Amino acid sequence: xxxxxxxxxxxxxxxxxxxxxxxxxxxxxxxxxxxxxxxxxxxxxxxxxxxxxxxxxxxxxxxxxxxxxxxxxxxxxxxxxxxxxxxxxxxxxxxxxxxxxxxxxxxxxxxxxxxxxxxxxxxxxxxxxxxxxxxxxxxxxxxxxxxxxxxxxxxxxxxxxxxxxxxxxxxxxxxxxxxxxxxxxxxxxxxxxxxxxxxxxxxxxxxxxxxxxxxxxxxxxxxxxxxxxxxxxxxxxxxxxxxxxxxxxxxxxxxxxxxxxx
Amino acid sequence: xxxxxxxxxxxxxxxxxxxxxxxxxxxxxxxxxxxxxxxxxxxxxxxxxxxxxxxxxxxxxxxxxxxxxxxxxxxxxxxxxxxxxxxxxxxxxxxxxxxxxxxxxxxxxxxxxxxxxxxxxxxxxxxxxxxxxxxxxxxxxxxxxxxxxxxxxxxxxxxxxxxxxxxxxxxxxxxxxxxxxxxxxxxxxxxxxxxxxxxxxxxxxxxxxxxxxxxxxxxxxxxxxxxxxxxxxxxxxxxxxxxxxxxxxxxxxxxxxxxxxxxxxxxxxxxxxxxxxxxxxxxxxxxxxxxxxxxxxxxxxxxxxxxxxxxxxxxxxxxxxxxxxxxxxxxxxxxxxxxxxxxx
Numbered sequence: 001x002x003x004x005x006x007x008x009x010x011x012x013x014x015x016x017x018x019x020x021x022x023x024x025x026x027x028x029x030x031x032x033x034x035x036x037x038x039x040x041x042x043x044x045x046x047x048x049x050x051x052x053x054x055x056x057x058x059x060x061x062x063x064x065x066x067x068x069x070x071x072x073x074x075x076x077x078x079x080x081x082x083x084x085x086x087x088x089x090x091x092x093x094x095x096x097x098x099x100x101x102x103x104x105x106x107x108x109x110x111x112x113x114x115x116x117x118x119x120x121x122x123x124x125x126x127x128x129x130x131x132x133x134x135x136x137x138x139x140x141x142x143x144x145x146x147x148x149x150x151x152x153x154x155x156x157x158x159x160x161x162x163x164x165x166x167x168x169x170x171x172x173x174x175x176x177x178x179x180x181x182x183x184x185x186x187x188x189x190x191x192x193x194x195x196x197x198x199x200x201x202x203x204x205x206x207x208x209x210x211x212x213x214x215x216x217x218x219x220x221x222x223x224x225x226x227x228x229x230x231x232x233x234x235x236x237x238x239x240x241x242x243x244x245x246x247x248x249x250x251x252x253x254x255x256x257x258x259x260x261x262x
Numbered sequence: 263x264x265x266x267x268x269x270x271x272x273x274x275x276x277x278x279x280x281x282x283x284x285x286x287x288x289x290x291x292x293x294x295x296x297x298x299x300x301x302x303x304x305x306x307x308x309x310x311x312x313x314x315x316x317x318x319x320x321x322x323x324x325x326x327x328x329x330x331x332x333x334x335x336x337x338x339x340x341x342x343x344x345x346x347x348x349x350x351x352x353x354x355x356x357x358x359x360x361x362x363x364x365x366x367x368x369x370x371x372x373x374x375x376x377x378x379x380x381x382x383x384x385x386x387x388x389x390x391x392x393x394x395x396x397x398x399x400x401x402x403x404x405x406x407x408x409x410x411x412x413x414x415x416x417x418x419x420x421x422x423x424x425x426x427x428x429x430x431x432x433x434x435x436x437x438x439x440x441x442x443x444x445x446x447x448x449x450x451x452x453x454x455x456x457x458x459x460x461x462x463x464x465x466x467x468x469x470x471x472x473x474x475x476x477x478x479x480x481x482x483x484x485x486x487x488x489x490x491x492x493x494x495x496x497x498x499x500x501x502x503x504x505x506x507x508x509x510x511x512x513x514x515x516x517x518x519x520x521x522x523x524x525x526x527x528x529x530x531x532x533x534x535x536x537x538x539x540x541x542x543x544x545x546x547x548x549x550x551x552x553x554x555x556x557x558x559x560x561x562x563x564x565x566x567x568x569x570x571x572x573x574x575x576x577x578x579x580x581x582x583x584x585x586x587x588x589x590x591x592x593x594x595x596x597x598x599x600x601x602x603x604x605x606x
Contacts (some may be wrong), residue, residue, distance in 0.1 A: 031581055043283050050544040051297055053286040086550035088289050138542035138550075181305060181555040182469055182541035185484075236282055248282045 015235050029069040031260050034229065036062040038253020040098065041128035048180055049131055049140035050086060053140045058082030058098060060253060072106040072119065084131065099128045119152040121224050123168060128198060139182060144209065146173035160221040168213040174201035175209045177241050180248055209239045227257040269284035289546040291331035295324060298340060301543055305312045306553050307472040308537065312568045314348060319346055348568055350509065351535045351555040372506040375579040376442050378412065385592055386410055394420050399428050402434065403596060406606055409434035409587055413455065416447030421454035425493045428458050435605040436499040438595050442529060446510025456518030459500055464488045464521040468559045480557065488518050499603050501595040502527045504573060509533035516571045527571060528595045530578040534570030
């Protein structure tokens with residue numbers, strides 16, 4: 001199964017490479033390098049971890065690169081941590097950590113009135129949620145890696161104002177979860193090498209794992225080289241892997257982008 | 263207008279959350295009991311081994327709870343319920359510093375039947391503490407050709423330090439290895455310490471983890487063996503001292519040690535709690551708990567869970583022995599070495 005996933009990944013990146021070569025014929029390539037900060041508002045129910053609903057907020061940091069021409073290439077890394085509350089009087093407090101690394105490519109399929117563009121594309125991402133109650137007296141994690149398909153629309157309102165919205169649905173995802181009792185020989189043996197655990201997931205889309213991501217962002221050019229961006233992200237996850245997992249997350253973030261043409 | 267949009271957005275997101283995330287568990291005494299009982303029913307590993315009829319216990323304790331049951335009453339009911347398991351790996355916590363260990367009365371009593379200060383002042387010479395290893399020290403018995411090691415936990419950082427300890431004690435005719443009040447820890451640590459006394463490879467036990475909703479659903483047996491020590495093992499007579507609080511990885515240590523021919527156990531029966539404990543589990547009222555999730559079997563298929571390691575020579579202190587500055591257990595070990603091996 002992993003061999004076929006590797007084949008699909010190879011095709012995906014080959015496609016990106018071809019698209020990248022096609023860009024050479026385009027007139028303008030604009031690059032953005034950005035850093036951002038934001039807040040995540042999370043509602044999580046992980047039956048592996050607890051029968052209780054968990055609510056929490058996490059401070060989020062991101063670093064990203066975007067290349068806009070006719071098509072769009074995005075590479076990003078995000079990290080956030082915070083505290084989840086549950087139980088009577090919210091007395092049960094759990095540390096949680098979220099991380100995401102992703103690459104996405106959006107191909108322009110249609111342009112309307114020179115300012116509105118429609119895209120379809122795909123992305124590969126690694127997504128990790130880790131919960132830890134009092135030095136691993138209880139822990140759980142939810143880790144996925146794999147491909148998503150995306151559709152996006154963008155509009156250049158004025159020379160300085162730009163809005164973009166993207167919706168993504170994971171289609172080939174490998175899901176990694178601990179057992180209910182927390183005891184797993186593979187996890188114990190590899191607890192100092194978390195990447196091994198993350199990449200030991202099993203193919204879960206769509207039967208056992210479903211998710212949807214929606215992003216809308218507004219970009220304002222504040223100088224020739226700097227833009228300000230505000231993002232809103234909505235993420236919904238649902239998994240039925242031995243014990244159910246659902247999460248509903250909102251994130252609001254702002255970032256500064258350094259703009260540089262090639 | 264902007265405020266109105268914000269308000270409607272807030273309502274929409276809140277409604278979406280409720281659609282996707284199930285309603286939270288009600289914080290009622292009955293629901294707390296039901297979650298607690300069901301979680302044990304589906305995941306606790308020792309119902310059969312400990313001959314517990316969990317359904318019968320439901321019939322006894324569930325009718326004692328209604329919607330007006332107070333926290334104190336519920337605490338007593340849940341404590342009484344898990345007491346039936348007689349498994350000190352099963353613990354209920356209220357989050358305010360109170361906890362209830364199932365089957366812990368004898369373990370608790372044994373803490374007053376042991377004094378490390380008494381040992382050091384009356385029975386031991388040349389005592390060295392190992393800084394890196396919490397609870398590991400060694401020395402010799404006063405005026406005797408007998409080495410002494412105390413091991414209070416299996417949670418150290420560097421178990422191979424035991425080879426240096428053995429090197430220090432190798433010239434003594436015997437060693438008394440004291441694991442009374444050993445609080446357990448890491449089974450691998452136990453295995454490494456025991457290896458310093460190994461006389462070869464022996465099949466010693468199997469472990470299975472519960473993995474299904476039926477009380478007898480377990481994964482495949484994983485076999486554990488002792489292995490010869492890479493360095494020189496200590497194979498002269500070794501007396502292992504135990505009491506009721508020698509527990510968990512401390513008892514795994516004994517599974518290793520008792521397979522060697524030159525080992526004799528003297529003291530009280532151990533706790534009889536071998537399994538690794540579960541992740542902490544949570545109740546709507548913010549209480550939390552854990553329990554045993556494995557079963558350990560001897561090569562012949564029998565279990566020592568709920569029984570413990572029965573000593574080759576039974577003896578124990580009581581509180582008055584300690585207050586009158588006598589440790590009958592170590593005295594018995596010294597006498598045994600003289601009677602059996604003429605070591606003094």
